[in-house]
Amino acid sequence: MTVAPLEDLLAEARRILDTAADVPLRALGGVAVALAADGAVLLPRDYNDIDFVAAAGRGPEVVRAFEELGYVGDQRFNGLHGHRRLLFYDLGNERRVDVFVAKFEMCHAIPLAGRLTLNAWTIPLADLLLTKLQVFALNEKDQRDIVNLLHAHPLSDSDAGGLNAAYVARLLAADWGLWRTSTLNVERVRGGLARYGLAPEQEEVVRTRLDDLRSRVDEEPKSAKWRLRARIGERVKWYEEPEEVG
Secondary structure, eight states, X not given: OOOOOOSSHHHHHHXXXXXXXXXXXXXXXXXXXXXXXXXXXXXXXXXXXXXEEEOTTOHHHHHHHHHHTTOEEOHHHHHHHTTTEEEEEETTTTXXXXXXXXXXXXXXXXXXXXXXXXXXXXXXXXXHHHHHHTXXXXXXXXXXXXXXXXXXXXXXXXSSSSEEHHHHHHHHHTOHHHHHHHHHHHHHHHHHGGGGOOOHHHHHHHHHHHHHHHHHHHHSOOOHHHHHHHHHGGGSOOSOOOOOOO
């Protein structure tokens, strides 16, 4: 029996994840940041939509799961782009669900195929952070999500221990464009911390983790491809302009 989507967005995300556990789906975006913090984020913000990622080749199962969950699929978009992205609508609550397939692509591509099921409910914290750091035109919601992630989770050398800084450093050391955007955003967030009026100890936690992450990224040996692209630098555009859909 089809049950209508819930009005509470975080509760609805949990319902989807529990119901579609066999697909599998994992949450990303701001909702995933809140789920990973068990709803107790440092800087609250509004959440309008829910984003997920699914494994490649599971499109028909994703479509069937969302139909059973009370969603309407965008048939035209899904028919054309379903190999990399699917769209569904919650008409009652006027919300959209994006389902990325195997990797997240906006300003930069974040590979997820081999890492999708490392965490319950959300993609790994390191990948979740990267989906925010890869945004060239970083907005207020993205900055809050980065602060929330870094406040809630310690840096680690593994995905099990927290936010896997070693993985972030390795990925950025192989891709100059992703490195450039991500390091710009680390500095943007660090420079904007004071405006949030955090308690001194809270601000210190976030600033220290930003600094430690930047140090890990700087110390990681860069690939030959990275070094070649670095010679060109910002003379050539290094990021994509995300296409608005829906």
